[in-house]
Amino acid sequence: MRNRIPAALLTLAVGLSPLGLTAVDTKTALKIDQEIEKHNLEIIKIRRFIHMNPELSNREYETSKLVAAKLSSLDLEVKTGVARTGVVALLRGGQPGPTVAIRADMDALPIQETTSVPFKSLNPGLMHACGHDIHTSIALGVAMVLSNIKDKIKGNVKFIFQPAEEGAPQDEEGGAALMIKEGVLDDPTVGAIFGLHVWPEDVGQVNFSTGDIMAGADWFEITIKGKGAHGARPQEGIDAIVLAAEIITTLQSVISRSIDPVDPAVLTIGKIEGGTRSNIIAEKVTLEGTVRALSETNRKKIPQLMESVVKGITQSFGATSTFDYRPTLPSVYNHPEFGQTMLPTLIGILGKDKVLPLQPQMVAEDFSFYAQKIPGFFFFLGVKSPSQTTTAALHSPNFNPDERSIAVGIKLMCHLLLDSLDKQSPLEPPPASF
Ligand SMILES: [Zn+2]
Ligand SMILES: [Zn+2]
Numbered sequence: 001m002r003n004r005i006p007a008a009l010l011t012l013a014v015g016l017s018p019l020g021l022t023a024v025d026t027k028t029a030l031k032i033d034q035e036i037e038k039h040n041l042e043i044i045k046i047r048r049f050i051h052m053n054p055e056l057s058n059r060e061y062e063t064s065k066l067v068a069a070k071l072s073s074l075d076l077e078v079k080t081g082v083a084r085t086g087v088v089a090l091l092r093g094g095q096p097g098p099t100v101a102i103r104a105d106m107d108a109l110p111i112q113e114t115t116s117v118p119f120k121s122l123n124p125g126l127m128h129a130c131g132h133d134i135h136t137s138i139a140l141g142v143a144m145v146l147s148n149i150k151d152k153i154k155g156n157v158k159f160i161f162q163p164a165e166e167g168a169p170q171d172e173e174g175g176a177a178l179m180i181k182e183g184v185l186d187d188p189t190v191g192a193i194f195g196l197h198v199w200p201e202d203v204g205q206v207n208f209s210t211g212d213i214m215a216g217a218d219w220f221e222i223t224i225k226g227k228g229a230h231g232a233r234p235q236e237g238i239d240a241i242v243l244a245a246e247i248i249t250t251l252q253s254v255i256s257r258s259i260d261p262v263d264p265a266v267l268t269i270g271k272i273e274g275g276t277r278s279n280i281i282a283e284k285v286t287l288e289g290t291v292r293a294l295s296e297t298n299r300k301k302i303p304q305l306m307e308s309v310v311k312g313i314t315q316s317f318g319a320t321s322t323f324d325y326r327p328t329l330p331s332v333y334n335h336p337e338f339g340q341t342m343l344p345t346l347i348g349i350l351g352k353d354k355v356l357p358l359q360p361q362m363v364a365e366d367f368s369f370y371a372q373k374i375p376g377f378f379f380f381l382g383v384k385s386p387s388q389t390t391t392a393a394l395h396s397p398n399f400n401p402d403e404r405s406i407a408v409g410i411k412l413m414c415h416l417l418l419d420s421l422d423k424q425s426p427l428e429p430p431p432a433s434f
Pocket of ligand 1: 130394395
């Protein structure tokens with residue numbers, strides 16, 4: 001399933017270097033730390049500005065302007081208006097080599113913020129409740145740091161600031177799929193891509209695993225068409241509501257009885273509409289929902305099972321149905337070889353006890369589209385203050401990540417990008433002997 005990644009790109013991305021575990025020399029590592037320290041206040045200010053001015057998917061106009069202005073001031077080659085409001089910038093390193101990318105998402109959610117932070121959202125009903133303000137700030141921070149150590153970079157770094165990760169508005173294209181369609185992985189060709197998501201674990205901790213780490217997400221709609229009649233004379237109609245109830249229950253049994261329990265899948269019907277009045281047998285019911293599955297096997301199997309349930313139940317009562325199933329997002333796949341090659345970088349910086357395995361999550365992320373094309377490396381960055389016992393969940397109105405995670409994210413990303421380029425570069429000539 002996953003050998004769709006072209007072999008040439010894979011070699012480019014995972015070619016192991018005999019140089020050792022981490023490629024960044026001590027002097028450069030120190031410089032990275034100093035640069036982060038130097039820019040930290042500015043980056044926090046940027047984060048707070050973005051947090052105060054959240055914008056919905058495909059409407060990230062001001063965020064995009066701010067990002068483009070900052071990148072231009074760093075002398076990067078900046079392209080705006082990619083996939084509507086996306087910004088792409090190229091940093092050419094001082095030494096020849098391939099290109100790797102870092103991706104950040106910029107959109108916010110239609111949620112009314114309830115935190116009491118002084119930099120609370122100024123846009124009523126909108127909030128950065130998924131931490132994309134943190135992601136954007138980290139990627140900008142990486143651009144600030146790396147543009148000051150250009151001569152150390154053995155290749156190029158492409159910065160991808162993506163709109164609409166949460167999903168484009170209806171009837172609009174957007175997000176990672178559109179970015180790719182508009183050529184973000186070409187010219188120069190990107191060999192591998194890095195991304196992160198904030199996660200309610202301690203600051204200074206990351207979670208990472210290879211393979212499928214976040215579920216694929218699909219959308220479906222089922223329409224059941226029966227026959228209306230008087231509510232007191234059911235024998236003259238075909239009750240679409242009773243059929244819908246039967247279908248809902250049986251669909252849950254499909255998940256619990258026909259799917260391997262160690263290969264997780266979730267089926268949720270989140271919307272149901274039907275009937276007109278209390279004393280009329282409903283003629284039509286519409287069910288709308290989502291299916292989440294980690295494996296491609298389940299993503300193929302589940303819709304087939306669902307369709308046969310819907311057809312079987314409706315036909316046996318003489319009703320008709322339609323079944324519309326749309327694969328939406330593939331699962332996020334961390335390429336195993338690439339992951340193993342880069343994992344020592346995370347461990348080298350944070351320590352072994354701070355790099356924990358990632359339990360697969362049933363939430364989805366459109367980073368998956370990039371990782372389908374080229375080797376991807378996606379990890380969860382802890383944002384919970386160590387003093388807190390819990391922190392609000394993503395997408396909740398009181399989500400309040402600890403800003404100290406930003407510096408951690410910048411440092412990790414700088415090292416991952418530099419190491420990955422170094423591991424692809426030819427060995428430098430040995431030092432001249434005395
Ligand atoms: Zn989200
Ligand atoms: Zn998110």
